[in-house]
Amino acid sequence: MKKVPEKREISDFIDEESEWLSLTPKERLLETTKLWELYISLGGILDPEPDPDSPFYLKPAPR
Amino acid sequence: MTRNPILTVLSTLNQRRVKYLLIGGQACIIYGAAEFSRDSDFVLLGNAENLHRLEDGLNDLEAKLIYVPPLELKYLKKGHACHFRCHREDVEGLRIDVMSKLRGCDTFSEMWERRYKLIFDERNTINIIGLKDLVQSKKTQRDKDWLMLKRLVNNDILLRNYDAAKEDIRWWFQECMDADVLIELSKKHPDIARESIANRPLLNSAVRSDIKKLHRGLLKEEELERDEDRKYWAPLRKELETLRRNL
Numbered sequence: 001m002k003k004v005p006e007k008r009e010i011s012d013f014i015d016e017e018s019e020w021l022s023l024t025p026k027e028r029l030l031e032t033t034k035l036w037e038l039y040i041s042l043g044g045i046l047d048p049e050p051d052p053d054s055p056f057y058l059k060p061a062p063r
Numbered sequence: 064m065t066r067n068p069i070l071t072v073l074s075t076l077n078q079r080r081v082k083y084l085l086i087g088g089q090a091c092i093i094y095g096a097a098e099f100s101r102d103s104d105f106v107l108l109g110n111a112e113n114l115h116r117l118e119d120g121l122n123d124l125e126a127k128l129i130y131v132p133p134l135e136l137k138y139l140k141k142g143h144a145c146h147f148r149c150h151r152e153d154v155e156g157l158r159i160d161v162m163s164k165l166r167g168c169d170t171f172s173e174m175w176e177r178r179y180k181l182i183f184d185e186r187n188t189i190n191i192i193g194l195k196d197l198v199q200s201k202k203t204q205r206d207k208d209w210l211m212l213k214r215l216v217n218n219d220i221l222l223r224n225y226d227a228a229k230e231d232i233r234w235w236f237q238e239c240m241d242a243d244v245l246i247e248l249s250k251k252h253p254d255i256a257r258e259s260i261a262n263r264p265l266l267n268s269a270v271r272s273d274i275k276k277l278h279r280g281l282l283k284e285e286e287l288e289r290d291e292d293r294k295y296w297a298p299l300r301k302e303l304e305t306l307r308r309n310l
Contacts, residue, residue, distance in 0.1 A: 048102060
């Protein structure tokens with residue numbers, strides 16, 4: 001089993017970004033599908049959190 | 064069956080022949096600026112026939128309106144977004160937001176001409192907003208949109224190794240929000256950099272490699288756009304408040 005490094009270096013993230021960028025748009029779509037599968041298998045919900053930064057966001061009406 | 068609910072929604076819209084462009088977080092994934100997003104945002108051709116097709120698609124997904132305004136052309140044409148939540152088992156909880164107008168962007172028909180068509184499989188071609196229009200649509204009041212905008216432009220520059228057709232290099236000079244990249248770009252294309260100063264005076268600092276002044280200029284530019292977006296939304300938010308009170 002591959003050992004998980006204790007601390008991640010900045011270059012690790014840059015490499016990941018380069019790897020993602022090197023994919024074609026269709027490959028990115030397929031990769032994000034794998035992320036969806038993982039997310040759903042871990043019990044993730046599809047509904048995003050409210051975004052108070054959004055211009056559509058209105059504070060909940062007082063009761 | 065795919066477990067990507069976004070693809071399920073896209074496939075439904077395609078089956079119903081909705082004229083749409085994928086925008087927001089999902090478009091950012093396609094262009095490499097993000098890896099995952101639960102946003103499902105679309106800009107639509109704002110006419111009655113297309114709206115009818117959308118309603119059919121939303122019915123297929125068992126999507127219900129969750130907010131104001133109602134799905135009506137008059138609201139979409141003003142710039143409002145309509146918000147839905149899907150209830151069909153395979154897409155339960157997924158939000159779908161639709162608009163027909165984006166602040167600062169061209170009309171849907173013009174954006175449609177510039178769209179990126181991603182052929183996913185024999186039955187599905189996904190219509191994605193063009194990169195330049197996506198960047199324009201990200202000039203909002205939200206921090207996360209500016210982060211995406213910076214990545215979208217930087218990625219385009221990096222992927223093409225700072226070299227492209229003159230028209231695209233001009234666009235980089237116009238839209239890049241990264242001081243280091245702008246200085247590097249100015250060194251590689253000094254003539255286009257100088258030409259571009261007339262449209263974007265802060266490029267003078269890039270040509271002179273004055274990074275502090277360039278940073279200040281970029282922040283000011285961003286703040287002006289954020290203010291414009293707040294002004295644009297102020298009457299729309301007021302209308303939303305009124306609609307909510309009248310529910």
